[in-house]
Amino acid sequence: MATPVVTKTAWKLQEIVAHASNVSSLVLGKASGRLLATGGDDCRVNLWSINKPNCIMSLTGHTSPVESVRLNTPEELIVAGSQSGSIRVWDLEAAKILRTLMGHKANICSLDFHPYGEFVASGSQDTNIKLWDIRRKGCVFRYRGHSQAVRCLRFSPDGKWLASAADDHTVKLWDLTAGKMMSEFPGHTGPVNVVEFHPNEYLLASGSSDRTIRFWDLEKFQVVSCIEGEPGPVRSVLFNPDGCCLYSGCQDSLRVYGWEPERCFDVVLVNWGKVADLAICNDQLIGVAFSQSSVSSYVVDLTRVTRTGTVAPDPMQDSRPPAQQPPNPSAPLRRIYERPSATGSEPQRVKQNSESERRSPSSEDERESQAEIQNAEDYNEIFQPKNSISRTPPRRSEPFPAPPEDDMATAKEAAKPSPATDVQFPVPKLEVLSRPPVVTSTPAPKAESAIIPATRNEPIGLKASDFLPAVKIPQQAELVDEDAMSQIRKGHDTMCVVLTSRHKNLDTVRAVWTTGDIKTSVDSAVAINDLSVVVDLLNIVNQKASLWKLDLCTTVLPQIEKLLQSKYESYVQTGCTSLKLILQRFLPLITDMLAAPPTVGVDISREERLHKCRVCYKQLRSISGLVKSKSGLSGRHGSAFRELHLLMASLD
Known part of the structure; x- marks a missing residue:
């Protein structure tokens, strides 16, 4: 056999x-x-x-x-x-x-x-x-x-x-x-x-x-x-x-x-x-x-x-009948992709032909x-x-x-x-x-x-x-390098003006920062009325939690509210970081001060601290509504706002 x-x-x-x-x-x-x-x-x-x-x-x-x-x-x-x-x-x-x-x-x-x-x-x-x-x-x-x-x-x-x-x-x-x-x-x-x-x-x-x-x-x-x-x-x-x-x-x-x-x-x-x-x-x-x-x-x-x-074919039995196919194997369970018709055309690709002068790579x-x-x-x-x-x-x-x-x-x-x-x-x-x-x-x-x-x-x-695949229409003219450079230059002068102004504003803040007065530095940044300068300053302050004081919070919180509503992702991220730091370091102090019974006699330092706590509490209540509305967003910002919402639960 x-x-x-x-x-x-x-x-x-x-x-x-x-x-x-x-x-x-x-x-x-x-x-x-x-x-x-x-x-x-x-x-x-x-x-x-x-x-x-x-x-x-x-x-x-x-x-x-x-x-x-x-x-x-x-x-x-x-x-x-x-x-x-x-x-x-x-x-x-x-x-x-x-x-x-x-x-x-x-x-x-x-x-x-x-x-x-x-x-x-x-x-x-x-x-x-x-x-x-x-x-x-x-x-x-x-x-x-x-x-x-x-x-x-x-x-x-x-x-x-x-x-x-x-x-x-x-x-x-x-x-x-x-x-x-x-x-x-x-x-x-x-x-x-x-x-x-x-x-x-x-x-x-x-x-x-x-x-x-x-x-x-x-x-x-x-x-x-x-x-x-x-x-x-x-x-x-x-x-x-x-x-x-x-x-x-x-x-x-x-x-x-x-x-x-x-x-x-x-x-x-x-x-x-x-x-x-x-x-x-x-x-x-x-x-x-x-x-x-x-x-x-x-x-x-x-x-x-x-x-x-x-049923898979048995390697030892060549005479085994072919496998039985399941009923309607091609019947889809859900919608099918509608591929565009490519009749008379092929997928577009770069051709090295008469347009090679415009499409050739750079000499570098x-x-x-x-x-x-x-x-x-x-x-x-x-x-x-x-x-x-x-x-x-x-x-x-x-x-x-x-x-x-x-x-x-x-x-x-x-x-x-x-x-x-x-x-x-x-x-x-x-x-x-x-x-x-x-x-x-x-x-x-x-x-x-x-x-x-x-x-x-x-x-x-x-x-x-x-x-979609190319259709039989005249090829659209491409931008030549000169046109592309012209478009880039259109916004160049404006961008230079913006960056020059920002550099000047940061120099002003830096001059105050060298004196060691952080509160005055932040006040000067806020007075300039340029959120980009505030963001630059907060990115530095956020790296050292010991720089934060209660009076600094009263100045920064209104700016944080603006940052959280910004369309720029980096501004939102900086605002979330600053707010989280304030909530972790100062919210227990603020709630304890406001819940404490009034003292007998006059304590000026306590009265000043109580006033700052009331200002911060009012600002935090204003921000809490914004945080709650954004906590339903998807992605990493959604999770950041959800974390802030949990930290602010004691305000309610």
Whole structure:
């Protein structure tokens, strides 16, 4: 009797030394699943073809370690963000630097390309999210709301929304055309590392270091289900292209989940350690992981994986009937994305043609940034032979063959649970959640806050059509450098006048400060009638609590009320800090003094202190109403106002 041939379900494909120093980031091209980009501590971005040993192209220009990389959908552009906060965009087909984008103040933690327009979103350790227009070389909008590093960004399939995940345990959904937060999804108890949109339905998945995966309904803005018990922090998730399941790259295993109801379809053992990214092509899932300077790639044969509650084929029985499909597998449970029609057009991208004079990078970029083709044969195979239908050569789309069984260098055979027997792997705990009316967060009306960034962060001409594919209309003229400089100079003189006046006012306050009279210094700042000067002074006083006295509170409290109503975030933050300090140090004294019975005789110092306490009490009562009204805001300011509201409870 012939021995049946056992086919592998998962195997290690290759291991390469990707950089001269440690690898700090990597990403797979999602269209082909065959293109790999790595960023390293050597400040380079290297491109590889999966299962080939040689580097295709090395991109230089960054002066600090590359923290994040991302390929656009057609795999023609790559963007890389560094530890210093700079972002560079390269055109892979032209093998040259395209743009350098500056503006973040800390590490770039996440990047994503818009699916249709020429936009890149970046998230940083400085807590900001920025939307960049590649054509205009600049930031067109800044989204502020996270209080810690933004770890992952994803555009929705229709290009209208942006989802962000951060170390502050929250997921936020942003409306690109409105330029505001639509909803905040709380619930995770640890940093959120990854978010992913369902390819068709209004559904969002998020994975966290708290070892859970949560699914969010984007119509009702509420949680659908939660999967607990992951073996470790969730770093990479990926929906199947048809949306039937979600893959989670766990520690040394691949897990396949459904969400309505929440369940684990399959667990496949893969020796990939901490897998960093996943991609799918030709019913094969590609996973990549990195350790020090090495990058390893792995393959999982999805034809042998249970994905939709079906019965997986038995590797020992070729004659087994095909798996039965669930009824109406394509029937969606919720609204489907309405992708704009791209008939007769392709997604917009920067062309290096007759407009190259206006769109070419600066001479400084050309000197510092290069795209070195290190393997011309692989480069030509991938980027050069392309036509109007598809640029992907047939060789790139062939499935990776499984290694022979007796190859000792291959990965350990993945164990497959049989549908007829008990699963031998620890199945994660699935937290069954009923669908509540609304989670703690509400849609846009509640998310709108009176606190907005400075007007310089308003969009510069963004409209809905910017996020749609190009249509057959004459190309809109771009701003040439001279026009752009002219627009910048328009406000330059005004800004110089403002800064000169502020500098003069601060010199006046500083002259009084050197005398050591803090109260008089604050009085002089208030008399100038410039809140920016008051903010500068309070930021210094707040750092040393011993400088605060009761008479100083009587002067500062009216200014705090103005700061809390300001539209500038930094002013609100300073006001909250000062008010919290006053409440913690002086509120018990004020309430005790006012509650004490009158004394016999005349005590001038006590009478003066009692008068100051009455003034402060009156001012605090005036502020308490404002604090109470703002305690319902979302985000970090909402939590700050809620804390102040609790501290002021004794005033009622």
